[in-house]
Amino acid sequence: MRPKPLPQSDRHERIAALAKLPVFWNLSGKRVVIAGGSDGAAWKAELLQSCGAAVELYCEHDDLGETMKALVERTALIHHPHPWHCGIFTGASLALADCETDDEARAFFCAARAAGIPVNVIDKPAYCQFQFGSIVNRSPVIVSISTDGAAPILAQAIRQRIETLLPPSLKQWASLAHSLREAVNRRLTPGAARRLFWERFAARSLSTNEPPAEETAHRLLTNAEQIASRPPSGSVTLVGAGPGDAELLTLKAMRALQAADVILFDDLVSPEVLELARREAKRFLVGKRGGRESCRQDDINDMMVRFAKAGKRVVRLKSGDPMIFGRAGEEIARLETEGIAVDVVPGITAASAMAASLKTSLTNRDLAQQVRFVTGHSRNHELPRTVDWASLAAANQTSIFYMGGRMAGQIEQRLRDNGMTSDTPVVVVSSVSRPQERRWAGPLGSLSEAMRTIGVDEPVLIGVGEVFGAVAGGRIRPSEIDRLETLAGSL
Known part of the structure; x- marks a missing residue:
């Protein structure tokens, strides 16, 4: 009895239309014939050999490209130094050719079909019964991507994305x-x-x-x-989301997001980063942000413990790097006390993203021999009382103040009170690496005024030091003035 066709509604529910049927074919020990010695033919021959196929090449010596010559010399590929003919298809499992003209492609295609051999003529879709996809190779795990020839570059981009998600191991x-x-x-x-x-x-x-x-x-x-x-064992991974740009995520962070059952994310984590997380993961906003209602740290800790003990894979997603000006230490201590497995995936901290955005080295060897990351506010929403301002005001270093927008005027005053000159270069960057990124550069004496321009509604970084001289308008440093005066006096 012939199979009864599905009703149209059922057909749509079960599987959507496919441009091509994806098939994984065992070619181990099978004979495959190839006509043509181009680089494209060489790539296909090497791919087929990697599947265990016995590849035979039909091509005159003078028509062999350098890549194909090397393949013939170093592999078991069998080279027949003459053009293809209709007799080559006997006993073959596949047939491929690289043909310059449509007439030659049509002839090869028709000959292979007449012999009952599946055929592919490279870069000529009209003469292909099957196509090669873009491959992610973790054999025996193999992922093949096809766009039915419509957009090969898109297939490559998809392959690159999948490569980042599948660990080499x-x-x-x-x-x-x-x-x-x-x-x-x-x-x-x-x-x-x-x-x-x-x-x-x-x-x-x-x-x-x-x-x-x-x-x-x-x-x-x-x-x-x-x-x-046994009951499922949960775990927690503290993941650095970076400054906002999703392309700055590490591969390990991507994999953690793809494996998560639950994601507890900060207010500053960008939607683009969250878009890369596993669709089925439950998401909870637990961010703390100055001037806004916040989730208590104890509540965040309790949530992580509760979900992990329920067997969930929890990702605590933090902006920047979780180990810089976050509560990672408190969270790790609580999780270890509860006997919960915890791991940390570092992220790109905002200061590094700012340096990249400004194309400025924070440790230019002529200007700064050390760099300091300083928090711009304490638990009491004021400048930390333990900061050594005299040390921060010293020369030959770069200081980056995190979360210091509302304290910018006090930062300026403390540095000047401890000997830093009002013309010291300063940069202010808000929303670093994001589309709404804003910048200001100028002298320390204008920092308070700058914050009125930049605003404090977005996360702000303040960079102080001579390395920002070029950004702040190319101001000549005092050491250079002395050198120029000496040079002028000798002329």
Whole structure:
């Protein structure tokens, strides 16, 4: 009896239309024929060899490109130094060609089809029964992306995005899964227990950059029943979201966001960063921001503990770097007290992003031998009382004040009271790395006035030091004035 077609409504619900059927084909030991010695043909030949295919090339010596010549010399590729003919298709599994003209492409295509061999003529879609996708290789895990030939560059961009999400060690974990499969199936009955074992195996393999150790296989088999039956163990990862630009995230941060069950994020984390998180993850805004209602730190700690003890993978997503002017120390201490596994993924701190934005080295060897990151406010919303202002006012260093917008006038006054000259270069940057980034540069004596221009509604960084001289208008430093006066006197 012929299969009954699905109603139109059911068809849409089950699977949408596909431009092409994605198929993974076993070519190990199979004969594949290629006509043409171009670089494009060489790339296809190398790809097919990596799948274990026995590749035979039909091309005259004079038509071999340098890449193909090298491939012939260093691999088992069989070279027939003459053009292709209709007899080459016997016993072949695939046929490929790189043809200059449509007439030659049509001839090769028709000959291959007549022999019943799937055929691809490179860069000529009209003569292709199948296409090669853009590949992410973690074999035995293989991801192939196709745009049906419409946008190859888009396929490459998608591949690059996927590459960032799949740790290189996934190759070894997938190979381990392959070797364990039969033994695990014998130990665990089909159903919930076996599924839970593999779910936990998959979660582990996607959340680490480390390949499995030699004893991992034995440990997994020995403890298979326990792994499948024990309650899920939660964890917390403190992740640095960077200053705002999603492209400044680290690969490890991306993977943590993709693996999260729960995300507790700061008010300053950008929507673009959150867009990269796992869709199914529950998200909670727990940010603390000056002048606004805030979530208490104790409440944040309690949430992390509660979710982790419920078996969830929690990401505490912090702007910048979690270990600089955050509450990471308090959070880690609480989690360790509760016996919860905690990890930290560093992020790009705002000062580094500011230096990059301004194209200014914070430690120019002629101007600054040290750089200091200083908080611009304390628990009491005033300047910290423990800051050594005399030290900060000394020469040959760069100081970056975080969260100092509302205290800018007091920062200026403290530095000047301790000997810093009013013409010392200063920069102010708000919303660094974001589309609304704003900058001001000028002398220290104008810092208070600058804040009236920049405003304090967005996160602000204040940079103080001679390294910002060029940014602040190219002012000549006193040391240079002395040198120029000496030079003038000798003329």
